[in-house]
Amino acid sequence: MNHVKLLFFATLRDRAGTKAIELDIPSELTVQGLKDKISAEYPNLKASMSSVLITINREYAFDEAVIPQNAELAMFPPVSGG
Amino acid sequence: MEFPTIFSIAEDEIDLNDLLAKITLASTGAAAIFTGMVRGETARGAAYETEYLEYEAYIPMAESKMKQVAEEIREKWPVVEGIAIVQRIGKLYPKTPTVLIACTAAHRDTGVFDAARYGIDRLKEIVPIWKKEVSPNGEYWVEGNYFPKAGE
Numbered sequence: 541m542n543h544v545k546l547l548f549f550a551t552l553r554d555r556a557g558t559k560a561i562e563l564d565i566p567s568e569l570t571v572q573g574l575k576d577k578i579s580a581e582y583p584n585l586k587a588s589m590s591s592v593l594i595t596i597n598r599e600y601a602f603d604e605a606v607i608p609q610n611a612e613l614a615m616f617p618p619v620s621g622g
Numbered sequence: 623m624e625f626p627t628i629f630s631i632a633e634d635e636i637d638l639n640d641l642l643a644k645i646t647l648a649s650t651g652a653a654a655i656f657t658g659m660v661r662g663e664t665a666r667g668a669a670y671e672t673e674y675l676e677y678e679a680y681i682p683m684a685e686s687k688m689k690q691v692a693e694e695i696r697e698k699w700p701v702v703e704g705i706a707i708v709q710r711i712g713k714l715y716p717k718t719p720t721v722l723i724a725c726t727a728a729h730r731d732t733g734v735f736d737a738a739r740y741g742i743d744r745l746k747e748i749v750p751i752w753k754k755e756v757s758p759n760g761e762y763w764v765e766g767n768y769f770p771k772a773g774e
Contacts, residue, residue: 547680549752550678593769595750619747621752622742
Protein backbone atom coordinates (compact mmCIF):
# COMPACT_ATOMS: atom_id res chain seq x y z
CA MET A 541 0.00 0.00 0.00
CA ASN A 542 0.93 3.63 -0.45
CA HIS A 543 -0.07 6.37 1.98
CA VAL A 544 -0.62 9.68 0.17
CA LYS A 545 -1.98 13.14 0.82
CA LEU A 546 -4.53 14.62 -1.60
CA LEU A 547 -5.21 18.37 -1.63
CA PHE A 548 -8.30 19.97 -3.18
CA PHE A 549 -8.59 23.53 -4.46
CA ALA A 550 -11.36 25.85 -5.71
CA THR A 551 -14.47 24.01 -6.95
CA LEU A 552 -12.97 20.65 -6.04
CA ARG A 553 -12.50 21.75 -2.43
CA ASP A 554 -16.07 23.06 -2.22
CA ARG A 555 -17.46 19.82 -3.63
CA ALA A 556 -15.25 17.60 -1.48
CA GLY A 557 -16.12 19.67 1.60
CA THR A 558 -12.49 19.51 2.74
CA LYS A 559 -9.09 20.97 1.86
CA ALA A 560 -7.18 17.73 2.09
CA ILE A 561 -7.48 14.03 2.81
CA GLU A 562 -4.97 11.29 3.49
CA LEU A 563 -5.60 7.94 1.93
CA ASP A 564 -4.10 4.53 1.35
CA ILE A 565 -3.90 3.51 -2.28
CA PRO A 566 -2.54 0.37 -3.93
CA SER A 567 1.08 0.53 -5.02
CA GLU A 568 1.29 1.06 -8.79
CA LEU A 569 -2.01 2.97 -8.84
CA THR A 570 -2.06 5.38 -11.79
CA VAL A 571 -3.56 8.85 -12.00
CA GLN A 572 -6.49 7.35 -13.94
CA GLY A 573 -6.88 4.77 -11.19
CA LEU A 574 -6.95 7.56 -8.62
CA LYS A 575 -9.68 9.39 -10.56
CA ASP A 576 -11.73 6.18 -10.66
CA LYS A 577 -11.25 5.64 -6.93
CA ILE A 578 -12.24 9.22 -6.07
CA SER A 579 -15.28 9.04 -8.38
CA ALA A 580 -16.43 5.91 -6.58
CA GLU A 581 -15.79 7.17 -3.05
CA TYR A 582 -16.78 10.83 -3.46
CA PRO A 583 -19.91 10.96 -5.64
CA ASN A 584 -19.89 14.78 -5.45
CA LEU A 585 -16.57 14.82 -7.29
CA LYS A 586 -17.47 12.36 -10.02
CA ALA A 587 -18.66 14.99 -12.48
CA SER A 588 -15.44 16.98 -12.00
CA MET A 589 -13.11 14.14 -12.96
CA SER A 590 -13.39 14.64 -16.73
CA SER A 591 -11.83 18.12 -16.60
CA VAL A 592 -9.73 17.99 -13.44
CA LEU A 593 -6.01 18.74 -13.30
CA ILE A 594 -3.93 16.44 -11.11
CA THR A 595 -0.47 17.06 -9.74
CA ILE A 596 2.06 14.72 -8.17
CA ASN A 597 4.61 16.38 -5.92
CA ARG A 598 3.69 19.79 -7.39
CA GLU A 599 4.10 18.83 -11.06
CA TYR A 600 1.27 18.22 -13.53
CA ALA A 601 0.61 14.50 -13.96
CA PHE A 602 -1.25 12.54 -16.61
CA ASP A 603 -3.48 9.48 -16.70
CA GLU A 604 -0.80 6.81 -17.18
CA ALA A 605 1.55 8.16 -14.47
CA VAL A 606 2.11 5.82 -11.53
CA ILE A 607 1.77 7.51 -8.15
CA PRO A 608 5.02 7.30 -6.16
CA GLN A 609 5.27 6.44 -2.47
CA ASN A 610 4.09 9.08 0.01
CA ALA A 611 3.25 11.52 -2.77
CA GLU A 612 1.64 14.91 -2.28
CA LEU A 613 -1.24 14.90 -4.78
CA ALA A 614 -3.60 17.70 -5.69
CA MET A 615 -6.80 18.00 -7.72
CA PHE A 616 -8.13 21.25 -9.08
CA PRO A 617 -9.89 22.86 -12.04
CA PRO A 618 -7.99 24.65 -14.84
CA VAL A 619 -6.32 27.67 -13.26
CA SER A 620 -7.72 31.22 -13.30
CA GLY A 621 -5.07 33.47 -11.78
CA GLY A 622 -4.12 36.95 -12.89
CA MET B 623 26.51 38.86 -12.37
CA GLU B 624 23.23 37.09 -11.76
CA PHE B 625 20.02 38.74 -12.92
CA PRO B 626 17.36 39.22 -10.21
CA THR B 627 14.24 37.07 -10.36
CA ILE B 628 11.39 37.67 -7.93
CA PHE B 629 8.37 35.40 -7.74
CA SER B 630 5.82 35.29 -4.95
CA ILE B 631 2.28 34.77 -3.82
CA ALA B 632 1.53 37.71 -1.55
CA GLU B 633 -1.22 38.59 0.89
CA ASP B 634 -0.15 42.21 1.17
CA GLU B 635 -0.46 45.10 -1.27
CA ILE B 636 1.76 44.84 -4.36
CA ASP B 637 4.47 47.49 -4.09
CA LEU B 638 5.40 48.42 -7.65
CA ASN B 639 8.17 50.86 -6.73
CA ASP B 640 9.87 48.36 -4.46
CA LEU B 641 9.68 45.57 -7.05
CA LEU B 642 10.89 47.85 -9.81
CA ALA B 643 13.87 48.95 -7.74
CA LYS B 644 14.78 45.31 -7.12
CA ILE B 645 14.86 44.44 -10.83
CA THR B 646 16.64 47.60 -11.99
CA LEU B 647 20.37 47.14 -12.60
CA ALA B 648 23.06 49.66 -13.55
CA SER B 649 22.63 48.43 -17.14
CA THR B 650 18.81 48.69 -17.14
CA GLY B 651 17.15 51.34 -19.29
CA ALA B 652 13.65 49.93 -19.77
CA ALA B 653 10.95 48.11 -17.89
CA ALA B 654 7.75 46.62 -19.25
CA ILE B 655 5.14 46.23 -16.54
CA PHE B 656 1.82 44.49 -16.72
CA THR B 657 -0.55 44.73 -13.82
CA GLY B 658 -4.10 43.45 -13.63
CA MET B 659 -6.72 44.77 -11.23
CA VAL B 660 -10.20 43.80 -10.11
CA ARG B 661 -12.71 45.12 -12.62
CA GLY B 662 -15.89 46.22 -10.90
CA GLU B 663 -17.98 46.63 -14.04
CA THR B 664 -17.64 44.35 -17.03
CA ALA B 665 -19.11 45.47 -20.34
CA ARG B 666 -17.56 42.95 -22.75
CA GLY B 667 -20.10 40.18 -23.47
CA ALA B 668 -22.96 39.96 -20.99
CA ALA B 669 -22.54 42.95 -18.65
CA TYR B 670 -22.12 42.23 -14.94
CA GLU B 671 -20.84 43.78 -11.74
CA THR B 672 -18.22 42.40 -9.39
CA GLU B 673 -18.34 43.07 -5.67
CA TYR B 674 -14.99 41.43 -5.02
CA LEU B 675 -12.78 38.55 -6.12
CA GLU B 676 -11.43 35.99 -3.71
CA TYR B 677 -8.15 34.42 -4.78
CA GLU B 678 -6.54 31.26 -3.55
CA ALA B 679 -3.37 29.45 -4.58
CA TYR B 680 -1.59 26.17 -4.10
CA ILE B 681 1.22 28.30 -2.78
CA PRO B 682 4.36 26.11 -2.98
CA MET B 683 3.47 24.84 -6.45
CA ALA B 684 2.40 28.31 -7.61
CA GLU B 685 5.77 29.75 -6.63
CA SER B 686 7.64 26.94 -8.34
CA LYS B 687 5.58 27.42 -11.53
CA MET B 688 6.23 31.19 -11.41
CA LYS B 689 9.94 30.39 -11.27
CA GLN B 690 9.43 28.13 -14.29
CA VAL B 691 7.68 30.97 -16.16
CA ALA B 692 10.65 33.23 -15.38
CA GLU B 693 13.03 30.57 -16.72
CA GLU B 694 10.97 30.29 -19.91
CA ILE B 695 11.15 34.08 -20.33
CA ARG B 696 14.94 34.00 -19.96
CA GLU B 697 15.22 31.23 -22.51
CA LYS B 698 13.13 33.12 -25.07
CA TRP B 699 14.45 36.62 -24.34
CA PRO B 700 18.02 36.33 -23.04
CA VAL B 701 18.24 40.15 -23.09
CA VAL B 702 15.80 40.39 -20.20
CA GLU B 703 17.61 41.49 -17.05
CA GLY B 704 15.26 41.44 -14.05
CA ILE B 705 11.93 39.64 -13.73
CA ALA B 706 9.25 40.10 -11.08
CA ILE B 707 6.11 37.95 -10.95
CA VAL B 708 3.74 38.56 -8.05
CA GLN B 709 0.17 37.41 -7.48
CA ARG B 710 -1.83 38.74 -4.59
CA ILE B 711 -4.38 36.42 -2.96
CA GLY B 712 -7.30 36.86 -0.56
CA LYS B 713 -10.36 39.05 -0.91
CA LEU B 714 -9.67 41.87 -3.39
CA TYR B 715 -12.03 44.71 -4.26
CA PRO B 716 -12.50 46.67 -7.53
CA LYS B 717 -9.55 48.83 -8.62
CA THR B 718 -7.11 46.78 -6.53
CA PRO B 719 -4.05 45.41 -8.38
CA THR B 720 -4.06 41.62 -8.21
CA VAL B 721 -1.06 40.59 -10.27
CA LEU B 722 2.14 42.14 -11.53
CA ILE B 723 4.65 40.98 -14.13
CA ALA B 724 7.62 43.22 -14.81
CA CYS B 725 10.62 42.60 -17.03
CA THR B 726 13.60 44.90 -17.38
CA ALA B 727 16.19 45.21 -20.15
CA ALA B 728 18.82 47.62 -21.39
CA HIS B 729 16.53 49.09 -24.07
CA ARG B 730 12.83 49.07 -24.93
CA ASP B 731 13.30 47.54 -28.40
CA THR B 732 14.71 44.27 -27.09
CA GLY B 733 11.49 42.27 -26.85
CA VAL B 734 10.91 43.29 -23.25
CA PHE B 735 7.23 44.13 -23.93
CA ASP B 736 6.71 40.65 -25.41
CA ALA B 737 8.50 39.08 -22.45
CA ALA B 738 6.09 40.67 -19.96
CA ARG B 739 3.11 39.70 -22.13
CA TYR B 740 4.36 36.11 -22.27
CA GLY B 741 4.74 36.14 -18.49
CA ILE B 742 1.12 37.05 -17.77
CA ASP B 743 -0.18 34.68 -20.46
CA ARG B 744 1.79 31.76 -19.02
CA LEU B 745 0.79 32.60 -15.46
CA LYS B 746 -2.84 32.29 -16.54
CA GLU B 747 -2.09 28.88 -18.09
CA ILE B 748 0.05 26.97 -15.62
CA VAL B 749 0.31 28.70 -12.23
CA PRO B 750 -2.17 27.11 -9.79
CA ILE B 751 -4.21 30.13 -8.66
CA TRP B 752 -8.01 30.48 -8.77
CA LYS B 753 -10.46 33.27 -8.21
CA LYS B 754 -14.01 33.26 -7.00
CA GLU B 755 -16.21 35.96 -8.48
CA VAL B 756 -18.61 37.48 -5.95
CA SER B 757 -21.35 39.68 -7.37
CA PRO B 758 -24.65 41.06 -6.09
CA ASN B 759 -26.27 38.06 -7.82
CA GLY B 760 -24.20 35.32 -6.26
CA GLU B 761 -20.75 33.76 -6.42
CA TYR B 762 -18.93 31.25 -8.58
CA TRP B 763 -15.40 29.96 -9.13
CA VAL B 764 -13.83 31.17 -12.35
CA GLU B 765 -12.24 28.27 -14.21
CA GLY B 766 -9.64 28.56 -16.93
CA ASN B 767 -9.57 26.54 -20.13
CA TYR B 768 -5.92 25.49 -20.43
CA PHE B 769 -4.81 21.91 -19.88
CA PRO B 770 -1.04 21.74 -19.28
CA LYS B 771 0.89 19.19 -21.28
CA ALA B 772 3.64 16.85 -20.10
CA GLY B 773 6.67 18.84 -19.02
CA GLU B 774 4.70 21.99 -18.25
